Amino acid sequence: MANACSKAKDFFGVIQRIYTIFAKSTKRWGILKDNVHGLTLKSLFSTRWESRVESVQAIRFQMVEIREALLQVANVDGDSLVRSEAKSLATNELSDFEFLVAIVIWFPILYRINFFSKYLQSKDMLIDVAFEKIEELISFFEEYRESGFNDALDSAKEIAIKMDIDPFFPKRREIRREKQFDENSNASLEVSLPAEDSFRVNYCLFIVDQVVVSLKSRFEQFQEYEKIFGFLFNSDRLNSLDDMNLKSSCSRLENALKHNGHSDINRDELYVELKLRRELYGHEKIGPIEILKDLKLFDCYPNAVIAYKILLTIHVTVASAERSFSKLKLLKSYLRSTMSQERLNGLAMISIKNDFLDKVDYEELIDEFASKNARRTSIFK
Structure with a gap:
């Protein structure tokens, strides 16, 4: 998603440039600390995605202070290249309304992804819970696609007014391509969108669609696990099945675990064990760990114990x-x-x-x- 389009790459390039100009000098870092008393600027790391939300968060909520620090560096630094770079960042990038809208868009996206990523990495995470959380994350981005841009635009306008920036998208010069002699006149017509609509379609909606597609494709294996082990996720799922569906689920699990004509479980025996144990649970809702502990207290559920052990040893993340x-x-x-x-x-x-x-x-x-x-x-x- 961060590398989905050139504008996204340029955005994170500006974030890194702001950090680099202060981090390369203790004197410039001191100017930053004098102006910014809250969140500290962070560098971007390709292998540590939490750094992206931290770096964006520091600039998102301290835009005025960071621009003031850059203007001070542009006035007092002894290096002409550093002065030029600091002035460019303060007067061009941080004073650009497109950049303000972009940073307001990126922060909730990165924050939500980082939150779910940490949640999925917990040691006691189960597949059924992970599957539900991923569906929640996908639904969040689908809702954000509908109303997120308008909310980000309103927040960016408030920041622009505080920073004395015109809250309008700059109009870009249209590049007209010369028509070839054998080209159809109707084929060369291109739809020219207004600057705001172009930013919404080609930037905001584009990166949101990228993350939705990425989530669905990356975690499609969870859907396969849900089809195979779904009836074992908890006692409610087990109790909701009738005898026919329970038997077909046991048969599907046996086929999934079959290798070279041999399977770790027997579907008929598993069906009898789960049917017997299901009657003892009643309406009590318990998870797979509690079910396995309960089954291991007896020696008459060998197939069910193997099935739950395999379920609980499947890794949710790496x-x-x-x-x-x-x-x-x-x-x-x-x-x-x-x-x-x-x-x-x-x-x-x-x-x-x-x-x-x-x-x-x-x-x-x-x-x-x-x-x-x-x-x-x-x-x-």
């Missing part, structure tokens, strides 16, 4: 794997270039599973290790 790679990058530094694979695996396990390590009694481990070494020394003697 956040845990990405965090593991991030830990390895921190551990395998240039100072540890000769580290063996066994030591690297041990340090990575300690770092990744740090919450479990906090519960370990170190004194007991040290005493056990010392006693083993003492016995080994006595044997060699």
Whole structure:
């Protein structure tokens, strides 16, 4: 979405330029701190998407203060190139009504995406909850497509009035193309939209459509999971099925888990187990984790236990794997270039599973290790 069109790329380029001009000098950063007392400017990172909402948020709510800081840099800095860059940012980009509308549009979009991204990365996230949240996110953008631009336009006009900027889209010069001799006169006619409508259609609606398409295509696998495991998501879903639908759901799950003619479960046995257990639940609403714990108390539901174990081990996101790679990058530094694979695996396990390590009694481990070494020394003697 951020790379969907040239205007979006230019927008984030301006965001990064504003940060860079202050970050490259402690003196200029001091001017920024004197004028801006709230949110700090952030740099953009290609692998850390939270930085985008943080960088946009800092400028979105401190536009007046940041422009004043840029004007001070343009007046007092000793480098002519820096003065020219600061003046251009203050008088052109931050004083452009299109930029004001763009930053008002981008902030709620990035904020909502970042919020749902963090929510989906929680350790106890389940597929059914993730599927519902993604549908909520898609419906939010579909509603934003209808009324979001008008709301952003009203907010941008309020900011423009505070900054003494004309709240109108600048009229661009039309480029007329010369018609060829063999070209049909009607074919060369192009619809010329007003500046505001052109910005709404070619920028706002375009990036919103991009994110909706991306969400639907990226998480279409969840729809397949919902078709296969949907009847196991909670006790309500299980109780809502009649015998025929329950039997067909068990058959569909068996076919999905089949490999080389063998399946981990038997559909007929799973049907009998779930039907028996469904009668015991009644109208009580419980999730898959509670259902699995309840099934494991007895030894007469082997197929149901396997089905729920497979359901609960399906990853919602790849956040845990990405965090593991991030830990390895921190551990395998240039100072540890000769580290063996066994030591690297041990340090990575300690770092990744740090919450479990906090519960370990170190004194007991040290005493056990010392006693083993003492016995080994006595044997060699």
